Amino acid sequence: MQTILRIGTRGSPLALAQAHETQARLMAAHGMPEQAFEVVAISTSGDRIQDRPLSEAGGKGLFTKEIEEALLERRIDIAVHSSKDMPTVLPDGLELSAFLPREDxxxxxxxxxxxxxxxxPRGAKVGSxxxxxxALIRRMRPDLDVVMFRGNVQTRLRKLxxxxxxxxxxxxxxxxxxxLEHVVTDLMPLDGFPPAPGQGAIGIESRIGDRDVEKMLAAIHDVPTGQALACERAFLAALDGSCRTPIAGHAVIANGIVSFDGLIISPDGTQSHTVKMQGPAQEAARIGNEAARTVRAEAGETFFDGWL
Known part of the structure; x- marks a missing residue:
């Protein structure tokens, strides 16, 4: 059977698992066989650069650049990403067109x-x-030695x-x-250790105006996850969030209402500002943007000048 959809992804075990989850949902939604899809693994700069923090190497876009180039050059039809790795500004001609139901x-x-x-124990090394x-680890335990830990999940577990x-x-x-749930020894609470914007959500990127792909993806798009991510990504974008910016944000959709919690924190964990906001879910992006303006006004521009 001819391949109908080529799914681009990073080549790590987690990225491949996310691509295959997307494939399985598309197969179920459209009654299509496995052979109709091809998962295409693409090596990215972010995967290859392991000797320094992303903030020094070029930021989040290092995990998406080569995949987005393949999408624009029509070597793949969609790209599957961890949403928290996605920059807030996408290349011309591309959009985040669908999200799968969010995990924890x-x-x-x-x-x-x-x-x-x-x-x-005091002085213990924690890798991240x-x-x-x-920053959140340092806020909890200033006495710990926080060290850089790059690599995919398996690499980090091996380092441990x-x-x-x-x-x-x-x-x-x-x-x-x-x-790999069995390796977890403690789950961090959302209120005390808030997640990155987009964490837990699989995002699917496609070419703007590709109607056939849009129709296929519409069948697997999770509306509440899309609304939550619109809020979180608007918060991040309004604060000019990048790998140099310790920012957390989490939105929950319930009964047509979006409830958002946001945080900005200094890298040493000693200074932080939080914001809470609610509103209609269909206005999620506006609420995320307003939350960013609120927390920026509270913190003052000098807060950002000190650590950006």
Whole structure:
């Protein structure tokens, strides 16, 4: 059978799992066989650069650049991403056109010498490449030694086994999608350890105006997840969020209402500002934008000048 849809993705086990979940949902929604789809793994700069933080190498776009080039050049038909890895500004001609139902958005701690961050010995090393996670860890435990931890899930777990750090934090959603829930020793609460905007949600990118693809994706798009992500991404965009900006944001949709919690925090964890906002779910993007303006006004421009 001729391939109908080519699905582009990074080549990590988690990225492939997300691509195959997308494929399975499309197969079920349209009654199509597996042979109608081709999963195309694409190596990205973000995967290849392992020796320094993304903020120094070029930011989130390093995980999407090569995949988006393939999409624009029509070598693939859709791209499947972890939404938290997506820059807020996309290349001309591309859009985030669908989201799958969101998984658990919480972060998960995996400890080797203690089950929880609170129980780690003074000076213990905790590995993370996320500025948000680093800042939140330092806010909880200023005495810990937070070290850079790059690589996919399996690489980070191997580093733990090798004793490079006493613990690390990963997205619970990714561990669940890989069937690795058993490695988690503690789940971080949403209120005390808020997630990255988009965490836990699979986003699907496509070419603007590709009607056949739009129709296929409409059948698997989860509207509440799309509304929540519109709010979170608007918050991030209005704060000029990048890999240099420790920002957290989480929106929940219930009974047509979006409830949003946002946070900005200094990299050392000593200063932070929070914002809560609610409103009609259909105005999610406006609410995210308003939340950003509110927290920016409260923090003052000098707060950002000090650590951007």
């Amino acid at each position: 958005a919480r972060d998960a701690f995996i400890g080797k010498v203690a089950k929880a961050i609170a129980d780690l 490449s996320s500025l948000r996670r680093q 086994d090798e004793g490079i750090a006493a613990g690390t934090i990963l997205a619970y959603a990714g561990l669940k999608r890989l069937g």
